[in-house]
Amino acid sequence: MATITRAEQKSETRRRILDAAESVFTEKGITATTAEVATAAGVSHGSVFVHFPTLANLLTALAVRFGTRLGDMLHTLSEGNSVEDFLYAHLSILGEDEDLYLFFLRNRKLLPPDTAADWLAMQSETAFHFAKMMQREIDAGRVKDVPVYFLFNSWMGIVHYYLENRDLFAPEGNVFARRKSELISSYLHLIQKEI
Amino acid sequence: MKICIACGMPMKDAADYAMGDMTKEYCRFCARPDGTMQSFSEKKMGLTRFLVETQGFDEEAAVQAAVAMMRKLPAWEANFS
Structure with missing residues (x-):
């Protein structure tokens, strides 16, 4: 039987705390406490502090985990892929974590400065890949x-408008799963040149 | 995979590194033409310009955002201590 090393156990506990924090913050909002996160993760309150000494550390880790996933995907896609593929991937990633994205979107100004900086860095990385791709498309006419x-x-x-008002656009839940194709094709229609 | 110490960009391929040199700790966007790393003020100016060009921020808001992001990066620790 495989033995779980101490490092693996630590990493697994960290992941459990982050998963629980994602659920707790998206359900209860920015005022949720680390004690509630500990209960949801099934760990002691002290364990949360061992992994994340401050609330800012915990929120930042959530933002970075999401941002890394998004950044990796867009980094790969901005080079040779079509605008449509890029936008599709963008909405797919956001769609996997709509609740978390909406939480950060709504609370940006209330976030600890450290977390806000990471959130901004994530948006800026998206803007970087987006700009690179769009400039290529503009240059190509x-x-x-x-x-x-x-x-x-x-x-x-x-x-953001569709996400903020998803109760009106997709009352059943995931707005990007339902509206992705429509949003992308309409946006492309607005920005692309008639050939 | 390394993360650029000066801007936080993930560096995956040689092309991402300054001068294509994978032993370096910073990316091509943080290097001067001679391959050395940009100074704090050069990076602050470059990042500000980048935020204005790619997201249309107000100039002063972009400076504040650039500094907030740089504060978290290892290359600039000494500038904030």
């Missing part, structure tokens, strides 16, 4: 010559 920041902000505006 396939996308209208609009400032890349405006193309990015328009896309994010649509994404």
